[in-house]
Amino acid sequence: MVTVALNRALIFLGPPGAGKGTQAKQxxxxxxxxxxxxxxxxxxxxxxxxxxxxxxxxxMERGELVPDDLVMKLVEERLSQPDCAQGFVFDGFPRxxxxxxxxxxxxxxxxxxxxxxxxxxxxxxxxxxxxxxRWTCSVGGEIYxxxxxxxxxxxxCDVDGGKLVQRADDRPEVVKERLAAYERQTKPLTDYxxxxxxxxxxxxxxxxxxxxxxxxAVLKGAKS
Ligand code: ADP
Ligand code: AMP
Numbered sequence: 001m002v003t004v005a006l007n008r009a010l011i012f013l014g015p016p017g018a019g020k021g022t023q024a025k026q027x028x029x030x031x032x033x034x035x036x037x038x039x040x041x042x043x044x045x046x047x048x049x050x051x052x053x054x055x056x057x058x059x060m061e062r063g064e065l066v067p068d069d070l071v072m073k074l075v076e077e078r079l080s081q082p083d084c085a086q087g088f089v090f091d092g093f094p095r096x097x098x099x100x101x102x103x104x105x106x107x108x109x110x111x112x113x114x115x116x117x118x119x120x121x122x123x124x125x126x127x128x129x130x131x132x133x134r135w136t137c138s139v140g141g142e143i144y145x146x147x148x149x150x151x152x153x154x155x156x157c158d159v160d161g162g163k164l165v166q167r168a169d170d171r172p173e174v175v176k177e178r179l180a181a182y183e184r185q186t187k188p189l190t191d192y193x194x195x196x197x198x199x200x201x202x203x204x205x206x207x208x209x210x211x212x213x214x215x216x217a218v219l220k221g222a223k224s
Contacts, residue, residue, distance in 0.1 A: 006031035006087035009112055010219075011094070013189055014120030015182045016175070017131035018204045022143050023120075023215055024091040034083050038093040040141065041074055042066060043167075063169055063177030065185055068098045076106060090115075095186045100193070116222050117193040118215065120204035124179070131175050135164040149208060 010027065012020040021037060028035035042060060045053035052074075056066045075093060078084070094100040107115070122130075133147040135155075139162025144151050151157060155164050169178060193199040200222070202214045 004031065006033050008087050009107065009115035010087070010089045011115045011117040011193075012089060012091045012120060013117055013186070013193070013199075014204060015122065015127055015186075016178045017127040017134070018120035018122045019130070019208065019211055020091045020120055022149075022208060023211060024089045025141075025143070026212060027215065027219070028089050031087065033087045033089060034078075035089050035091060036075075036078055036084075036093065037091040038066075038071055038074060038095075039091075041078070060169055061174070063174040063181060065095055065181050068096055068102070071095075071099060072102050075103070079106065079110065094189065095182075097188055097192060100189055114196065114198050116219075117189075117199045118218065119190050119193075119199055119201040120211075121201050122204045126205050127179065128172075128175065131170045131178075132172060134170055135166055137162040138165045139163070 012024050014020055021035075021040075024035045024037065042053070042056050046057045046060070047053070052070065056070065059066050071093065079088075094103050107113070129147055130145060133145045135144045135146060135151075136142070137144075137157035137160065140157065140160045142157050142159050142162075143149075144157075144164060151164060156162075157164060168174070190199060190201075200218045202211065202218060204211050206214070
């Protein structure tokens with residue numbers, strides 16, 4: 001049930017596997033705002049076989065970042081939709097300094113205030129376990145982990161009974177490249193947002209419930 005309005009842009013920053021999607025789903029649901037995962041949008045384009053999907057598929061399979069112009073086009077289109085008017089949660093975007101600067105420009109044009117940026121801090125050993133153990137529902141996108149958050153019945157989603165699948169880019173060799181891309185291209189965003197005074201770091205190495213509590217405390221603190 002939605003009790004409080006979000007009315008702002010949230011950005012979940014952090015390495016692949018940090019738990020951004022898991023928390024973004026909960027926050028988006030409780031505030032009744034869209035969860036905007038650029039990774040999910042690209043995966044959908046790939047599965048539908050669109051022109052965009054055909055372009056990004058080999059890039060994603062290598063664990064590299066999609067070019068900024070393609071990402072920005074997708075984001076601009078999505079932000080123009082009416083369901084973004086009361087706030088939204090970005091998960092996995094922006095991922096380069098260029099994307100962050102372009103997003104600042106979009107916010108200015110659209111009259112959207114400064115975002116609140118949450119940095120999900122997790123150690124490298126936990127990330128590997130989270131990524132290689134991740135299974136996702138092919139119907140509703142619910143996220144599981146065979147080690148830490150297993151479904152009641154193996155391979156089946158607790159929520160809608162959908163088949164659970166493993167992402168192709170969660171294979172260990174691709175994970176290595178994705179973590180390197182994060183260090184090289186995305187980590188500098190923590191300084192970028194810290195300089196703007198909008199960055200909050202949370203310990204994302206804790207359990208899902210503990211991270212959720214820490215996140216809610218930050219969201220409530222930031223609103224008052
Ligand atoms: P991201 O969106 O940052 O890539 P996900 O939310 O998809 O990360 O989570 C990656 C994996 O880690 C999933 O298998 C998920 O179930 C698991 N996970 C998420 N948060 C936690 C947590 N706090 N503790 C343990 N496992 C977690
Ligand atoms: P994710 O689901 O966030 O882990 O993203 C999966 C893949 O989609 C990444 O490894 C990139 O190839 C691509 N991707 C998602 N978001 C972005 C972004 N903001 N910039 C560049 N590439 C992205």
